[in-house]
Amino acid sequence: MEIAFIMFEDYETLDVFGPAEIFGRLTDQYTLKFYSLEGGVITNRHRVPIMTEKLDTMRNNPEIILVPGGMGTRKEINNSRLLHKIKELAQESEYVLSVCTGSALLAKTGLLDGKEATSNKRAFSWVSSQGIKVDWDKKARWKIDGKYYTSSGVSAGMDMAFGFLADRHGIDFARKIAREIEYNWIEDKDNDDFVAE
Amino acid sequence: MEIAFIMFEDYETLDVFGPAEIFGRLTDQYTLKFYSLEGGVITNRHRVPIMTEKLDTMRNNPEIILVPGGMGTRKEINNSRLLHKIKELAQESEYVLSVCTGSALLAKTGLLDGKEATSNKRAFSWVSSQGIKVDWDKKARWKIDGKYYTSSGVSAGMDMAFGFLADRHGIDFARKIAREIEYNWIEDKDNDDFVAE
Known part of the structure; x- marks a missing residue:
C-alpha cells in the first residue's frame, strides 16, 4: 500500500515523521511518498526541510493519504487548490488519516460531515469551527x-x-x-490524557 | 544554541525527527541544522528524504550535535571521514546527543571511553562492541x-x-x-521498560 503524505509549508514535524517511522519500518507492506502542490523542498518553523514530489505528477492513486497538522493549516484552510486535491485523493483512497490540526483541512472539504472525528485538544475550537x-x-x-482515522495532537499520530x-x-x-522502536504505545483510542475543554 | 543533526544514508526516521519536533518548537532558543558529508538529499529505508547542508560548509561550531542511529550506522561505523568529523565537532561542542545506535558511532571515536552511555536495547551487543x-x-x-547524552532506542530519543x-x-x-505535543513523557531516565538481555 502506498501512503501519500500531503505536505505544505509549516507542517508539524512529528505529525509526519512519527507515522513515517512506524509505517516506514514495514517496507514490504507500505511505501511512503511525500507530496506537495508545487513539489520540491517543503520546510517549517522547526526548519526541517523535506523533499517532496509534485501532487500533479502522481501516477497512481495512493491507497492511503495522511494529512498532517501544524501552524501551516491556518493558511492552507483557505487554499482551495490544496483542499480540492485533498478531497479528490481522499475520495479515491482506501484510508484517510489525519494528525492534529490536519483534521481541520479534512473537515473543510466536507468529507467528515456526519462523521466522528477528533483533533488537537489545544486547537479544538478552531478546528471544530472548520x-x-x-x-x-x-x-x-x-x-x-x-x-x-483522525488523531489528536502531534504524538497522538503515532498512537x-x-x-x-x-x-x-x-x-x-x-x-x-511498538517494542521495536521502544515506544510505550497508548493503546486506548477513546481515552486521552489530554482532553479539550 | 544551534543543534547540528549529523545525517547519513539510512538513518532512523524518529531518531532525528522526534528530537527535532521538541527542540524545533523552541525557535527562540534552538536552531536546527541538518548536515551530511556530501550535503544534498539524504534518505533512508523508510524513504524519508531530508535536505542537508555539507558538513565542510559549516561556518560556526554548533553548540549541540545530535547523532542519530539507524541501520546506516552499520556502514558508517567504518567511515573514517564521518567518524573524524563527528569527533572533531563533538570535542568542540557544548553538548553531544546520540539516539539509538548513534552511540556506536560516538563510541567508535573513543570519546565515550570511561564514560557511562546507553543505546538501543535490541542492538546492544553490537553497539557495545564498538x-x-x-x-x-x-x-x-x-x-x-x-x-x-546517549539514549536508548528510537522513541527514547524524545524522552x-x-x-x-x-x-x-x-x-x-x-x-x-511535552503537554503541548500531547506526549506522555517518560521522565525517569534510569528505568526503561525495554531492557537489554
Missing part, C-alpha cells in the same frame, strides 16, 4: 469512522498509526512494532 | 555523562530530549512542552 457538521470528540486519542496497524494486522503485530 | 572501554548501561532510558530541556530549563518547562 466543520460544524462533524461529530467532534473532545476526549479521544484518535477516532475511526469508516475509512477516516493512531499503531492503532491502524492493529486494525489491519492484529494487536500483537502492532505491539511488536 | 567501544569496549565505555561503561554501557543496559537499563537506562537515557544516560548523561558530562556533556554526553532524552525532554530530559535535556529539563536539565537546562527546569522540569516544569519540559513538562509544558
Whole structure:
C-alpha cells in the first residue's frame, strides 16, 4: 500500500515523521511518498526541510493519504487548490488519516460531515469551527469512522498509526512494532490524557 | 544554541525527527541544522528524504550535535571521514546527543571511553562492541555523562530530549512542552521498560 503524505509549508514535524517511522519500518507492506502542490523542498518553523514530489505528477492513486497538522493549516484552510486535491485523493483512497490540526483541512472539504472525528485538544475550537457538521470528540486519542482515522495532537499520530496497524494486522503485530522502536504505545483510542475543554 | 543533526544514508526516521519536533518548537532558543558529508538529499529505508547542508560548509561550531542511529550506522561505523568529523565537532561542542545506535558511532571515536552511555536495547551487543572501554548501561532510558547524552532506542530519543530541556530549563518547562505535543513523557531516565538481555 502506498501512503501519500500531503505536505505544505509549516507542517508539524512529528505529525509526519512519527507515522513515517512506524509505517516506514514495514517496507514490504507500505511505501511512503511525500507530496506537495508545487513539489520540491517543503520546510517549517522547526526548519526541517523535506523533499517532496509534485501532487500533479502522481501516477497512481495512493491507497492511503495522511494529512498532517501544524501552524501551516491556518493558511492552507483557505487554499482551495490544496483542499480540492485533498478531497479528490481522499475520495479515491482506501484510508484517510489525519494528525492534529490536519483534521481541520479534512473537515473543510466536507468529507467528515456526519462523521466522528477528533483533533488537537489545544486547537479544538478552531478546528471544530472548520466543520460544524462533524461529530467532534473532545476526549479521544484518535477516532475511526469508516475509512477516516483522525488523531489528536502531534504524538497522538503515532498512537493512531499503531492503532491502524492493529486494525489491519492484529494487536500483537502492532505491539511488536511498538517494542521495536521502544515506544510505550497508548493503546486506548477513546481515552486521552489530554482532553479539550 | 544551534543543534547540528549529523545525517547519513539510512538513518532512523524518529531518531532525528522526534528530537527535532521538541527542540524545533523552541525557535527562540534552538536552531536546527541538518548536515551530511556530501550535503544534498539524504534518505533512508523508510524513504524519508531530508535536505542537508555539507558538513565542510559549516561556518560556526554548533553548540549541540545530535547523532542519530539507524541501520546506516552499520556502514558508517567504518567511515573514517564521518567518524573524524563527528569527533572533531563533538570535542568542540557544548553538548553531544546520540539516539539509538548513534552511540556506536560516538563510541567508535573513543570519546565515550570511561564514560557511562546507553543505546538501543535490541542492538546492544553490537553497539557495545564498538567501544569496549565505555561503561554501557543496559537499563537506562537515557544516560548523561558530562556533556554526553546517549539514549536508548528510537522513541527514547524524545524522552532524552525532554530530559535535556529539563536539565537546562527546569522540569516544569519540559513538562509544558511535552503537554503541548500531547506526549506522555517518560521522565525517569534510569528505568526503561525495554531492557537489554
